[in-house]
Amino acid sequence: MTLEDLREIARTEREKQQEFPRKIHVCTAAACLSQRSDKVKAGIEARIKEKGLEKSCHVKGVGCMGLCAAGPLVSVEPEGKLYQGVRPPEEGSDTTDIVDSLESKNTAVERLKLDPTLPFFKEQVKVVLENSGNIDPERIEDYISADGYEALLAALTAMTPLEVIEQVTKSGLRGRGGAGYPTGLKWSTVAKARSQNNTKFVICNADEGDPGAFMDRSVLESDPQRVLEGMAIAAYAVGASHGYIYVRAEYPLAIKRLKTAIKQAENLGLLGNNICETRFSFRIDIRLGAGAFVCGEETALINSVEGKRGTPRPRPPYPAQEGLWGAPTLINNVETYANIAPIVRKGGAWYAGIGTEKSKGTKVFALAGRVQNTGLIEVPMGIKLRDIIFRLGGGIPDGRNFKAAQTGGPSGGCVPEQYLDMPVDYESLAKVGSIMGSGGLIVMDDTSCMPDVAKYFMDFCRTESCGKCAPCRVGTTHMHNLLEKITSGAAGEKELALLEELCTVVSQTSLCGLGQTAPNPVVSTLRYFRNEYMAHISDKQCPAGVCKTKPAAKTAEVGK
Amino acid sequence: MPAYPATVLPPSDDKRWRIVEGTMRRHGREPNALIEVLHTVQESFGYLDDTALRFVAQSLRLPYSKVFGVATFYHFFTLKPKGKHTCVVCTGTACYIKGSPALLKAVEQSAHIQPGETTEDNQVSLLTARCVGSCGLAPAVVFDGDVAGKIGPEEMSKRILRWLHHDA
Numbered sequence: 001m002t003l004e005d006l007r008e009i010a011r012t013e014r015e016k017q018q019e020f021p022r023k024i025h026v027c028t029a030a031a032c033l034s035q036r037s038d039k040v041k042a043g044i045e046a047r048i049k050e051k052g053l054e055k056s057c058h059v060k061g062v063g064c065m066g067l068c069a070a071g072p073l074v075s076v077e078p079e080g081k082l083y084q085g086v087r088p089p090e091e092g093s094d095t096t097d098i099v100d101s102l103e104s105k106n107t108a109v110e111r112l113k114l115d116p117t118l119p120f121f122k123e124q125v126k127v128v129l130e131n132s133g134n135i136d137p138e139r140i141e142d143y144i145s146a147d148g149y150e151a152l153l154a155a156l157t158a159m160t161p162l163e164v165i166e167q168v169t170k171s172g173l174r175g176r177g178g179a180g181y182p183t184g185l186k187w188s189t190v191a192k193a194r195s196q197n198n199t200k201f202v203i204c205n206a207d208e209g210d211p212g213a214f215m216d217r218s219v220l221e222s223d224p225q226r227v228l229e230g231m232a233i234a235a236y237a238v239g240a241s242h243g244y245i246y247v248r249a250e251y252p253l254a255i256k257r258l259k260t261a262i263k264q265a266e267n268l269g270l271l272g273n274n275i276c277e278t279r280f281s282f283r284i285d286i287r288l289g290a291g292a293f294v295c296g297e298e299t300a301l302i303n304s305v306e307g308k309r310g311t312p313r314p315r316p317p318y319p320a321q322e323g324l325w326g327a328p329t330l331i332n333n334v335e336t337y338a339n340i341a342p343i344v345r346k347g348g349a350w351y352a353g354i355g356t357e358k359s360k361g362t363k364v365f366a367l368a369g370r371v372q373n374t375g376l377i378e379v380p381m382g383i384k385l386r387d388i389i390f391r392l393g394g395g396i397p398d399g400r401n402f403k404a405a406q407t408g409g410p411s412g413g414c415v416p417e418q419y420l421d422m423p424v425d426y427e428s429l430a431k432v433g434s435i436m437g438s439g440g441l442i443v444m445d446d447t448s449c450m451p452d453v454a455k456y457f458m459d460f461c462r463t464e465s466c467g468k469c470a471p472c473r474v475g476t477t478h479m480h481n482l483l484e485k486i487t488s489g490a491a492g493e494k495e496l497a498l499l500e501e502l503c504t505v506v507s508q509t510s511l512c513g514l515g516q517t518a519p520n521p522v523v524s525t526l527r528y529f530r531n532e533y534m535a536h537i538s539d540k541q542c543p544a545g546v547c548k549t550k551p552a553a554k555t556a557e558v559g560k
Numbered sequence: 561m562p563a564y565p566a567t568v569l570p571p572s573d574d575k576r577w578r579i580v581e582g583t584m585r586r587h588g589r590e591p592n593a594l595i596e597v598l599h600t601v602q603e604s605f606g607y608l609d610d611t612a613l614r615f616v617a618q619s620l621r622l623p624y625s626k627v628f629g630v631a632t633f634y635h636f637f638t639l640k641p642k643g644k645h646t647c648v649v650c651t652g653t654a655c656y657i658k659g660s661p662a663l664l665k666a667v668e669q670s671a672h673i674q675p676g677e678t679t680e681d682n683q684v685s686l687l688t689a690r691c692v693g694s695c696g697l698a699p700a701v702v703f704d705g706d707v708a709g710k711i712g713p714e715e716m717s718k719r720i721l722r723w724l725h726h727d728a
Contacts, residue, residue, distance in 0.1 A: 031696050034707035068696025211652030211691035249599065249636050250692055288599050290634030293690060307592035308626075309633040368654035368695035375696045406653065440695075442653050456656055460690070466633075 001269040001276055003153045006144060009268075013145035020058035022102060023077040025133065028061035029221045030253050031375075037072035039088035043095030044074070051099060063222020065133035066121070068375040070114060074098060075133070079105060084114040119391040120373050125354065125380045127362045128338045132222035132376075137257050140264040143225040149270055151344035152229050155236055156276045159344075164237040165191060168340065170348030172360030177205060177296075177333030178408060178437045179513075180359075180426040186330065189320040190238040193328035200240035201329040202231055204337055205301060206247040206254070209293040210409030211460065213440030215364040216334035218376050220247065220254035223338070224261035228284060230337030232271065233344055235282045238330050243284045244305050249291065258286055293410075293464035297512045298323075298331045300466065311468040312512035333438065335364055355381030359425035359436075369406075369442035372397050379424075386420040389443055400445040404528070408437025410457045410464075411517035413524025414450065433524040435517075449546035450529040451536055454522045455483040461518040472515030475506035479522065486533060489540035489549030496537060500526065568618040571611045576604040580612075584619055591620050594630055598637055607638045635690075643678040643685035645723045648702040652691030655699040659713075663699055664688070666713040670720045684723050 017023070026032075026041040038061075045059050065073045070084035076098070086094045097109045126132075135142040143149070155164050169184025190200065204227060208216040220227060231243050247255055262284055265271040273281040287305050294300045295310040302324050304310040323329025339361060343351045352360050359381040365388065368374050372394030379388060385405060389395070396402050404414040413434035415422070422428050426436050444453065462476040482499045485491040503519035510516045526533060535541050540549045570577035583600040587593030597620065601612050608631050617627040631637045649655075649663050664675060667686050671679050678685040694700040697709020703719060 030707065031694055031709070034694060034697060034700075034709055068694075071696075208693065209690065211656075212654045212695050213691070214693035214695050217693040250689060288596065289636075290595055290599070291636035291690070292634050304595065305592075307590075307594035307596075307630070309630055366695055368698060369657045374654075374698070409653070440653070442657060442695075444657060448657055456653070464690075 001153075003150075003157060003276070006149055006153055009141055010145045010147070013141040017058065017145070020056060021078075022053075022057040024057060024059045024098070025062045025065075025075045025077065026059065027063070027065045027071060027073045027133065028137075029064035029132075029218060030251075031064070031068035032071035032073060033253070035072045036088050037086075039090070040072050040074065040086050040095055043089035044099055046089070047096045047099040053099070053102070057099075057102060060136050061138070062134060063132040063137045064129075064218045064376055066124075066129070066376045067114070067373055069373055070375075073114070075116075076102070080116055081108050082114040082116045083109060083112040086112060118394075120375075120377070120394065123387070123392055124378050125362050126378050127342055127351075127354070128219060128226075128335055128364050129222070129376070129378045130342070131226065132218065135223065137222050137224055138260050140225055140261065140268060140270075143223070147345065148225055148341070149229055151341040152232050152236075152270065153276050155233050155344055156278050156280055161191060161237045161239065164233060164344060167344055167348040168237070171339075171343045171351035172348075172355075172358075173336065173339055173343065173351065174359065174426065175333060176335035176339070176363070176438065178411065178435060180436055183332065183336055186320060186332070187234065187237055189318075190240075190328050190330040193321055195327045198239070199242075199325075199327045200238055201324045201327055202235045202238065202240045202243040203301070203305065203324065203329060203331045204231055204243065204245040204334060205296065205298065205331055206245055206251075206334045207289045207296045207301060208248060208251075208334070208438065209296040209464075210411075210438055210440045212366065212368050212406070212409060212442045213438050214366045214368075215376060215439045217251050217254050218366075219334050219338050219364070220251070221257055224254075224257045225265065226341055227258075227334055227337050228261055228265055228271065230340035231284060232275070232282050233340050234330055234332065234337065236280050238328075240330065241281050241283070243282065244287050244324070245284060246287045246289060246295070246301050246305055248289045250289075255286065255288065262286070292466070293460070294466045294512070294514050297514060300512065301331065302329065309466070311466045312514075314511060335439070356423060356425045358427055363424070363436070363439060365439045365441045367393050367441050367443070370396055370400065370445040370447070371443040381425045382423040384421050385415060385424055388424065388441065389420070393443065396443065396445050400447065403444045403446050403448060404450070406434075406442040406444060406453070406521075407440065408435040408520070409440050410460045411435060411513065411520055412437045413520050414444075414453070414528060416528040433520075433527055435520070447544055447546070449487070449542050449544035450525040450532045451483060451487050452542075452544075452546045454525045455480065455487055457521040458483055458518070461514065465514065465518075469509075469511040469515065471506050471509040472511065472518065475502055475510070475515070476518050478502060479506065479519065483522070486536050487542070487547040487549070489536055489547070491537055493537065496533060568615065571615050577615075579604050580616075589620055591622050594620055594622060594627065595634070598627075598631055602637060607641045609639070640678075643682045645683060645704055646685045646687060646702075647704075647720065647723075648687045648689050648692070649675070650692045650694065650698070650700040650702070651688045652693075652695060652698075654695035655691075658698040660699045662713045663701065663711060663716045666716040667720055670717040671724060679724065681724075684720060 074083040173183040174180040299313040300310040319329040458480040
């Protein structure tokens with residue numbers, strides 16, 4: 001495979017696609033599939049056959065189109081018509097109506113129409129998700145026709161590893177797993193690290209454990225080749241020849257598509273030995289997680305790849321020096337790798353032009369909870385939280401009031417209403433006591449009780465604590481008990497003081513990130529919603545009507 | 561150099577052991593393939609019993625204690641057989657906010673089981689997941705491997721009762 005061969009594949013594929021004046025894209029990512037979009041696709045194909053349109057209309061299963069709440073989504077190109085909530089043939093005439101409306105360019109199935117000019121679609125800036133919803137994730141040719149693997153071959157043939165790292169550094173890309181460590185710096189540390197017989201590893205962390213986050217799943221399901229390409233470029237830059245993708249067993253579709261993607265890339269010689277007739281060889285293996293949240297922590301993940309219990313190791317030494325089997329190891333998150341190919345293709349300076357001074361580029365958020373448009377969005381760094389929730393997200397349903405936005409999962413915090421106009425970047429979120437996290441953004445309205453939310457996260461950390469170090473194992477359980485007492489109306493000021501003391505102890509003395517950040521949800525809810533805690537403690541009442549405090553004031557049923 | 565250990569014979573002539581053998585061979589019987597092998601065993605047999613754990617330990621030349629340690633550390637592995645149908649309620653944040661506790665209560669009322677339990681007639685197992693990544697469809701429930709979104713308590717009870725009464 002040379003650059004010419006690759007461009008030939010791209011050309012053939014484009015020509016093949018241009019033979020069809022019309023294209024119908026059906027979303028086949030997990031959310032739409034669960035609404036039986038596979039049957040929708042089959043229904044559309046059957047109708048096209050009936051009408052003899054096979055030669056003029058191509059039906060393609062594509063990745064996530066973003067607006068999961070309105071699934072299954074179908075789009076008709078080149079008109080850009082978008083349909084929502086399309087039901088399979090056995091539940092109505094949606095699929096036949098869509099095909100029948102193709103006859104004229106100006107007609108559409110009115111009852112299914114979704115406005116593609118909504119802020120949800122218009123105000124996104126797509127880098128990571130540029131191919132999602134456009135290409136077939138199970139065909140490498142489609143990825144290549146969208147400039148796929150150009151970056152890898154360009155790097156291999158025209159750039160030194162140092163030059164690749166330079167571009168990544170210049171782009172200002174920071175780790176998208178949550179901590180925001182500069183990616184270029186991490187790469188150059190691994191590149192400089194010396195090891196016995198020069199073994200190094202590249203690992204992709206796809207153990208997306210934060211509840212409420214589904215960006216990585218979506219990227220893997222919609223555009224798996226892009227992650228492989230990013231990993232291969234990283235391997236070339238740091239001098240590794242073997243990579244692992246550690247992916248959750250809870251994501252069967254992502255695993256299936258990754259396996260297909262790896263096989264197809266190997267067949268074309270884009271992975272394997274002597275890629276592009278150079279001395280660079282790289283292979284990727286998949287390792288399955290087994291449902292342990294702590295394995296998202298890099299050292300625990302390494303233990304798990306080695307087939308051990310996923311308990312973290314003390315750092316230093318950092319994985320960049322001593323990681324997998326003692327060799328220098330580069331670990332990045334799925335979204336970080338997905339950013340690499342466009343950075344190499346278009347240059348670091350282009351990427352640095354998006355975003356704010358310290359947080360460059362875009363960020364993918366999984367918008368969920370009490371918000372109208374739940375789904376996946378990609379926005380430039382520095383966008384206002386208010387715009388994300390009220391413009392793209394369409395606001396709070398049922399006329400309720402916004403209370404807080406939770407970012408960063410069990411390691412993060414809540415952002416209250418007074419900070420809605422704050423720009424979303426690493427520094428600003430840290431300043432208000434939350435973190436960027438991996439991109440889960442859960443909106444809460446006045447039906448959520450904040451001490452109850454804190455208790456929920458503490459319960460999570462308590463059960464997910466691996467048990468290796470005492471502060472986390474004992475501390476999280478103790479904090480959970482205290483929160484249980486508070487929410488049931490059995491606690492006084494003394495318990496609250498103890499809870500606050502434990503927050504400091506657990507965060508300062510735990511071994512790994514899980515314990516160190518476990519108190520964050522408590523700290524941040526105490527900071528902004530102390531009055532709710534006090535209502536449970538002094539008045540024995542839950543203002544949101546969620547908790548069953550002793551003299552329970554009967555309020556509206558929650559959770560509908 | 562120690563002699564390569566003779567291949568350990570599978571516990572029975574059940575054909576499913578061949579699939580397990582296949583995974584072990586593919587990984588060169590390396591001890592680090594333990595988690596992959598346990599995944600295959602669970603996929604083939606539904607759960608990990610003591611016989612399976614001992615067989616895997618011997619085949620990969622690992623102490624039984626280590627295999628047991630790994631099998632019990634990860635939530636995904638189960639040492640108990642599951643019922644005929646499984647229902648996994650997502651308890652991720654988005655689902656929690658949108659009412660997954662009410663779904664668990666609905667199962668408790670209709671089938672009298674708690675998370676992690678199976679009904680006495682072995683029809684239905686109730687499990688919870690940290691997050692199935694279908695937050696856009698919260699609250700989400702996985703019925704026998706199929707994700708269903710926006711499930712209400714009534715719908716939940718209806719589906720469970722259907723499993724309990726008819727053999728659907």
